[in-house]
Amino acid sequence: EAQVTQNPRYLITVTGKKLTVTCSQNMNHEYMSWYRQDPGLGLRQIYYSMNVEVTDKGDVPEGYKVSRKEKRNFPLILESPSPNQTSLYFCASSWGLAQYFGPGTRLTVL
Amino acid sequence: GNSVTQMEGPVTLSEEAFLTINCTYTATGYPSLFWYVQYPGEGLQLLLKATKADDKGSNKGFEATYRKETTSFHLEKGSVQVSDSAVYFCALDPGNNRKLIWGLGTSLAVNP
Numbered sequence: 692e693a694q695v696t697q698n699p700r701y702l703i704t705v706t707g708k709k710l711t712v713t714c715s716q717n718m719n720h721e722y723m724s725w726y727r728q729d730p731g732l733g734l735r736q737i738y739y740s741m742n743v744e745v746t747d748k749g750d751v752p753e754g755y756k757v758s759r760k761e762k763r764n765f766p767l768i769l770e771s772p773s774p775n776q777t778s779l780y781f782c783a784s785s786w787g788l789a790q791y792f793g794p795g796t797r798l799t800v801l
Numbered sequence: 802g803n804s805v806t807q808m809e810g811p812v813t814l815s816e817e818a819f820l821t822i823n824c825t826y827t828a829t830g831y832p833s834l835f836w837y838v839q840y841p842g843e844g845l846q847l848l849l850k851a852t853k854a855d856d857k858g859s860n861k862g863f864e865a866t867y868r869k870e871t872t873s874f875h876l877e878k879g880s881v882q883v884s885d886s887a888v889y890f891c892a893l894d895p896g897n898n899r900k901l902i903w904g905l906g907t908s909l910a911v912n913p
Contacts, residue, residue, distance in 0.1 A: 695844070724900075733905040734845075734890070749900070781844055788833055788852065788894060790901065792844030 693718045695793035697782050703799045704772060712767045712796050714782030722785040723765040724749070725757065727778040728795075734781070740765055772800040803828045807891045807904035814881055814911050822876040822907045824865075824891035833894040834858075834867050834874040835901070840887045848876075848889070881911045 695716045704710055716723065724739040726749075736749030740759040754776055756768040765784075769776060777800050782793040808823040826834065833852045837845040849858030854869035863878045876889060891904040 731905070734903045736900065739900065783845075788835075788850060789847045790837075790845075792846070794842075794844045 693791070695782055695784055695791050697780075697793035697796050699796060700794065701797050703801065705801050706773055707771050710769050710772060710798075712769075712780060712782075712798070714765045714767065714793060715763050716765075716782075716784040716791070717763065718784060718786065718791065719762065720784035720786045720791070721762065723759070724783045724785070724790070725755070725765070725767050726781045726783065727751065728781060729778050737767070737780075772798075774800050776800050803832070803893060803895045803902045805891050805893050805902050805904040807889075807907055810888075810906075810908040812907060812909045814909070816883055816911055816913050817880045818911075820876070820878040820881045820885075820909070822889055822891075822909070824874045824876065824904060826872050826874065826891075826893050826902075828872075828893055828895055828902075830896060832896060834865070835892040835894070836863070836865055836874070836876050837890040837892060838887045839890065839906070845890060881909075883911045883913050885909060886911045 698713045721742045725737040726734045735751045738757040740746045780796045783790045804827045835850045836848040838848045839845045849860040851858040851867035857866045865874050865876045888906045888908045890906045893902040
């Protein structure tokens with residue numbers, strides 16, 4: 692089944708404790724992206740990747756890192772999380788015009 | 802610049818009512834337009850799309866027509882069901898980098 696998977700689905704952590712949210716797709720898509728979704732702000736892009744080893748900043752990249760060492764995986768790294776990074780995060784991959792989204796990761800930073 | 806504006810919610814309807822969710826856009830060039838749906842607790846799914854003026858996208862009883870003259874892409878459904886309760890996002894692809902421009906989303910609640 693074609694899908695985008697994210698782990699973990701839920702995470703509660705404390706300020707400053709490094710964490711990684713994994714994202715994997717099995718559709719051989721070149722383009723992958725991370726979004727955060729906040730009430731009243733809609734979806735905002737954090738980072739995107741056009742292909743392996745090619746990443747670029749989206750609209751709200753501060754406080755986040757990404758890597759794209761292989762086509763299927765696109766992890767999101769928070770080196771020192773802060774409470775303002777409490778949000779719902781979505782990974783997406785794309786081929787052509789349609790984007791395919793993961794189920795989301797709800798992150799709470801205390 | 803490019804932008805998408807969609808009507809604010811929440812929208813509350815009774816089952817079998819007619820639905821319209823307005824979406825207007827500003828863009829240079831010839832963008833593609835999309836509606837995505839987010840069911841409770843899930844990620845977004847592509848609902849329908851249109852790639853050029855006067856195209857009509859349709860899926861699951863929903864329709865939207867790409868109107869260049871009014872820069873609109875309104876979502877419609879003739880008879881909504883409780884299972885249509887979700888958040889609907891209008892989005893625009895200006896044609897570069899596959900970076901979508903998103904509306905803020907419209908929450909729809911359908912009561913039996």
